[in-house]
Amino acid sequence: MADTLRQGSPAKRAAIARAALDVFVREGYARASVDAIAVAAGVSKRTIYDYYGDKERLFLSAIRETMAAQEAAFHELLDRTLGEVTDLEAALTAFGRAFASEMARSAERAAVMRLMIAEAAHFPDLVRAAPEDRPVQRALADRLAELTEQGLLDAPDPLEAAEFLGLLLTGRVNHRSWYGAAPLDDTEIDRLVAGGVWVFLRAYGR
Amino acid sequence: MADTLRQGSPAKRAAIARAALDVFVREGYARASVDAIAVAAGVSKRTIYDYYGDKERLFLSAIRETMAAQEAAFHELLDRTLGEVTDLEAALTAFGRAFASEMARSAERAAVMRLMIAEAAHFPDLVRAAPEDRPVQRALADRLAELTEQGLLDAPDPLEAAEFLGLLLTGRVNHRSWYGAAPLDDTEIDRLVAGGVWVFLRAYGR
């Protein structure tokens, strides 16, 4: 009779969301069954409904929680590879390599993108939130602005430059791997990243 | 009892494929029902099964037939906008604008991409065929090679340059519009294309 959701434990809630994301990513929204998610989470189906109410809210929660985690990981990556730069090309290559191989292999990031693209038309609010983009690209843009001030770069519009950098580094990787559905090997990724860095530096280098 | 498919008329076969593509693009593979396709095609469900055997083969046929048509349209576009070039930037902008707005608005091309990305993991042979890419990019590369010979461009690796050009022109459009799920308006598209042309010319211009 309770029409409110269960409080429950954060750990179990996270375990369900985690399992849900795995299954959704593997199967797509429509094919994914709540029973399969329950098994993957080691939890009864009833518990899932007590926690999340219905499949749709489960889906949205799983996506949103993952996006938040990925955003944190991105900031960490940004600091690590573009924190203090002496050799710009090497730094961008390191950044791109880490970024792109996370994209093309861990399946995590690219797969979530793939899932969101697939379901964009059916979950408009997911698109409207425009996650993944703004805060992440803003942080990268700030970094590029600093590099411009240091005289290492010539990016008068850092936000646009950040957009292009992201595109140049991951665009071909995502395209070729079908957003992680057909994984690439490391040497291929390196080659694609190096090309992207080259184009970026021609466009925005000093 | 006939375990062979029906011969039938090419027109009706095409009408079914057309309706199927519309419904698949709108709903995604799993959500799309054969009944809905039958209604959209103005045909009985039984006829669809007589023509195509099952949902999977219908899906693959619909995609493949569309890809072929799109490839032809692309070649036509290429000739029209990059046939004889005097002002390189203007020509690339015209090409990009036509290409990208077809992408972001007609829903046709981008939507098929979206559908393929969504289903890539479930239809491996669709991915393996790697359509959309090779012949189209090859044609663009040939054109860029000619422009290089004319001294208008500096693209020693025309195939890679073609890949980047496609990426720079359509990448941001596709990303922002979620492959057509959230259409963009014309001024936005123009802006994105112009930026892409600018980067491309910085990288590959004389």
Added chain:
DNA sequence: GCGACACTACACCGTGCAGTGTAGATACAG
């Protein structure tokens, strides 16, 4: 010990859908 909560196991309902079987209508070739 007792009540409140968390959770499982399981049966159950309704529905939507892929795919089949078939009877009958139309049309066309010989």
Added chain:
DNA sequence: CTGTATCTACACTGCACGGTGTAGTGTCGC
């Protein structure tokens, strides 16, 4: 006229899945 192919309308099967209801078990705090 007769056989063959195309097509529709429609009924029907089997199944998978979203979601619910419930009885029973374990676990706390008091």
